[in-house]
């Protein structure tokens with residue numbers, strides 16, 4: 001079985017390599033829809049292996065001695081991201097729901113929402129326990145792609161800081177162009193390097209959407 005945490009090419013583009021090797025491909029129902037829509041747009045339908053199994057809120061199955069559960073807690077990085085819990089090992093793959101000290105992509109075109117993302121992380125922190133080990137989709141230079149609940153909380157705080165900062169800049173009368181020149185998120189100075197404009201533009205658009 002092959003599991004996709006979400007549809008982005010760096011997480012599902014290799015599916016085709018597993019054609020004939022895996023019995024099933026599993027993902028959230030919106031991940032499949034997004035993958036299909038993206039492939040049509042990019043004319044890459046012949047390079048896809050789509051999920052043949054999807055779920056809406058929770059999916060669990062025993063696999064040998066392990067029990068695997070997928071959870072969908074709402075819109076975050078897209079509208080189709082799963083947490084994948086290997087219960088016995090107590091390891092959760094977060095896909096791109098956690099960028100460890102790296103500015104995230106916020107795919108509004110695929111239903112992403114920062115406010116909701118913060119709540120999604122709350123639900124994860126409630127569902128999993130203090131011993132859970134987490135695997136992250138991406139990490140900044142010098143940071144690991146594995147970690148603990150503390151790293152989820154710090155990323156959650158970062159998302160809150162992105163919204164807070166954006167709100168303040170809007171109130172201060174900044175234009176979008178001026179605003180997007182910001183390179184740092186106040187209160188989250190561990191997030192360095194390129195890409196601050198990605199979450200900032202998403203926050204700007206989210207706060208201007210009705």
Ligand SMILES: [Zn+2]
Nearest residue numbers: 006008096105
């Ligand atoms: Zn992604």
